[in-house]
Each structure stands twice: as C-alpha cells, then as structure tokens.
Amino acid sequence: MKPTSSDPGQPAGHAALSGVDRKLVDLLKTDGRMSYADLGVAVDLSGDAIRERLKRLESAGVVSIIGSVSPRVLGYSTFALVAIRVQGPARAIAERIAAVPAADLVVCVAGPYDIIAQIVCRDDSALLSVLDEEIRSVPGVQIAEVFTFLTVDKYSAGFDAETTGPRQKAAPSLDEADHALIRTLQKDGRATFRNLEQASGLSYSSTRRRVQALLDSGVVRIVTVENPLTTSSRVQAGIGLTVSGPVEKVRAALREIPEVEVAISTAGSFDLMLEVTCSDKAVLGELTGERLRRIDGVQSSRTFQYLELVKLPFTWAGLEEATFGGPARP
CATH class of the missing domain: 1.10.10.10 (Winged helix-like DNA-binding domain superfamily/Winged helix DNA-binding domain)
Structure with a gap:
C-alpha cells in the first residue's frame, strides 16, 4: 500500500x-x-x-541504499551526458532508455530537452554503438545531443572526482566471488552476510573478510541515495554553461557554490554541465539568474529542471551484470 x-x-x-x-x-x-x-x-x-x-x-522511492562501484573498476572509461528531445510521451521513452545497461542516471526534464541520460561505456566506439543502437533508434527520439566528459571538477553526491573522473588509478584485480558480492550489494547495500555468503559461494567468515576488503579499498561504497523530488519543495536541475576565456576560473567558483553538486567539463555545445539541488524554485531562480551570471567568464546558461528521476545514479548495476553476470555485450 x-x-x-x-x-x-x-x-x-x-x-x-x-x-x-x-x-x-x-x-x-x-x-x-x-x-x-x-x-x-x-x-x-x-x-x-x-x-x-x-x-x-x-x-x-525516498531512498535507495546500494553498493556503488566506480565504472572504472569494471573497465569503463568513456562517460557522456545525452540530452534527448522526443516526439510523444517522454516517460515511456525514458523507461526504455533506463533499461539500457550503459545508462546510469535517467531523468525526465523541463526545458530545451525532454530526457537527460548519463551513459558509461568502455570506450568511444562503444559509446557510438549505444547511441546508434539503443538511443537514436528508439521510436520517438528526435534529437540526441552528446556531451562527453573531459574532466569531473566537482562530484559531491557520490564518488568524488578522483574516483569518478578520467584520472582514477587502475582497477584492482577482482575474481568471480568479488563480482558476485558486488552485484548483490548493488541491489541491496544492506544485504545480510548470510545472503552475501549464498551469492558468492564463499564461507561465512571469508564473505565477511571479502566484503570488508571491498569497502576498505573503496572498490564498493555503500551509498544512501535520497530522491529529493519525493519530499518537500526541493528541486534539482541540470545546467549547461558556455564560457569565454579560461574555464578554470569558472570551475573554481563553482566548487564554492553549495547547490552545485556536480560540475563536469564537457565536449559539446556547453563547456560545463552542472547538476544542482536547491531548497525550492525561488532559490533555483536566484542561482541561475544571479549567482551563476556573476561568475567572471560565464557567457550563457540553459537550465533543465528535473521532473522525474526514472533511474537513480550511483549503482552501475547494469554495467556489472552485462560484464560479469549475463550475456556479453558486442
């Protein structure tokens, strides 16, 4: 009920x-x-x-407690945001895109686009395949504009920039038991050690040691993801910025704005893509209409308010299952 x-x-x-x-x-x-x-x-x-x-x-749908694993641990190095414009109902198309293993965050938005999706792939060639075969080919998709990640400048909502961004260190060696534990924790970050024991095939004591090792090494982090759209008047939005002059000065200013949870330098029609969370729409208006515009170097901005989070980020579960727990991707 x-x-x-x-x-x-x-x-x-x-x-x-x-x-x-x-x-x-x-x-x-x-x-x-x-x-x-x-x-x-x-x-x-x-x-x-x-x-x-x-x-x-x-x-x-207020919270999800999941084991989050950096996609680089799974051998994925190409990250992109895809801004999608559709003809017809957006929710059904968003749900279809959410089923794509490479899709992490999928959200219906208001503004110049209808859907925003974060896509993670092994390399640029794999990204093109996902775009052509699993996004652009979906009936109703009219435009899919791609913004590939160059640097992750701020990432306060989950993994930090050092873990998520292009400069992360090489992934540690994991065996099948480790991956079984990861898959179980991705689905339920509070899974009992008995359930984890059954999933991995290890003894109870070995399961506890392996799980602790995964957590201590940072391979897996137990993340409580709160959906701000389900409670109170808080609003989330994506913002695309175009910049004149050096981008670093703008990056530094964005790191000091608490509402900016994610800031990414991108290749595409925007120099920077942001994700912001504000206490209400008035604060979002003040942020986009005043504070961001006062930053030296910000030339223009476009805002797309989140209407419905169709797929919450930070799990990477689809990638893990596609890689180790199911049929191999082409």
Whole structure:
C-alpha cells in the first residue's frame, strides 16, 4: 500500500519527512550498513520499528541504499551526458532508455530537452554503438545531443572526482566471488552476510573478510541515495554553461557554490554541465539568474529542471551484470 500523508512516519510525495525519518536518512548517509539496533538507539525506536520504517522509505522511492562501484573498476572509461528531445510521451521513452545497461542516471526534464541520460561505456566506439543502437533508434527520439566528459571538477553526491573522473588509478584485480558480492550489494547495500555468503559461494567468515576488503579499498561504497523530488519543495536541475576565456576560473567558483553538486567539463555545445539541488524554485531562480551570471567568464546558461528521476545514479548495476553476470555485450 502506498503511504499517505495521514499515516504518521510514512513519507508522501512532495511532503516533508518527519523528524525521525530525516534523522534516519542522515544516519544512513553516514553509514548505510548501520545495524537496525544502532539506528534504533539513535532515534529512540526498536530495531523492528526501524526495519519497517526503512522499508516504507524505500518502497516510497525516498531512498535507495546500494553498493556503488566506480565504472572504472569494471573497465569503463568513456562517460557522456545525452540530452534527448522526443516526439510523444517522454516517460515511456525514458523507461526504455533506463533499461539500457550503459545508462546510469535517467531523468525526465523541463526545458530545451525532454530526457537527460548519463551513459558509461568502455570506450568511444562503444559509446557510438549505444547511441546508434539503443538511443537514436528508439521510436520517438528526435534529437540526441552528446556531451562527453573531459574532466569531473566537482562530484559531491557520490564518488568524488578522483574516483569518478578520467584520472582514477587502475582497477584492482577482482575474481568471480568479488563480482558476485558486488552485484548483490548493488541491489541491496544492506544485504545480510548470510545472503552475501549464498551469492558468492564463499564461507561465512571469508564473505565477511571479502566484503570488508571491498569497502576498505573503496572498490564498493555503500551509498544512501535520497530522491529529493519525493519530499518537500526541493528541486534539482541540470545546467549547461558556455564560457569565454579560461574555464578554470569558472570551475573554481563553482566548487564554492553549495547547490552545485556536480560540475563536469564537457565536449559539446556547453563547456560545463552542472547538476544542482536547491531548497525550492525561488532559490533555483536566484542561482541561475544571479549567482551563476556573476561568475567572471560565464557567457550563457540553459537550465533543465528535473521532473522525474526514472533511474537513480550511483549503482552501475547494469554495467556489472552485462560484464560479469549475463550475456556479453558486442
């Protein structure tokens, strides 16, 4: 049953989280695998009550707790944002693109485009194949404008720029048991060690050691992804900037703006692509209409407000399964 605003402790679409839920989400952002008992102590509830409350938050789409693995660990080095204009209903096309293994973030937007998708591939040739075979060939897609990543200048919503960007170090060696653990954690970052043991085929003690090694090395991070579009008046948007003169001065200024969670230098019609989260539309208007325009070197901007997150980022689950858990991609 979907939660309603009259049901205490349960989130409703575009309704503020309760104080307990807000604290619970914040705790999980600090440690996504914190035990139900410890969470209960922190908010003065039983472990069973926390289990049910978290289940409701997840089923309502407010949070997802997943094991996030850098695509470079899986051998992927080409990143791109694809801005798509469609004819006809956008949601159905967005859902089809979300099923593409190379697609991470997929969102319906307002503005000059209808859908934004983040695509991750092994190389530029693979990116072209995805664009031609799995995006441009979709009925209803009229335009797919591509912005390939040059540098990731700010990435405060998940992996940092050192992990996600082009300069990340070579991936460590992983075996089939490691990949089985990764796949399970990608689907459920709070999977029990018993479930992980069954998935990997290792002993219980070996499973615990392997999981801890994956977490300690940074190969996998347990990330609590909050969907800001489901609660309160917060808004997210993508912003494309064109810059005159050196881009570095603009990058430095963007790093100091708290609402800018992601800043990427791109090849394409925009020099920089941003993802921002604002407390409400008025703050988004002030950010785009005043603060960004005051940055020396910013020549113009275009904003596309997020309407619906069709596929949340940070899991890379499709890539992992396509590489190790299913049929090989051409």
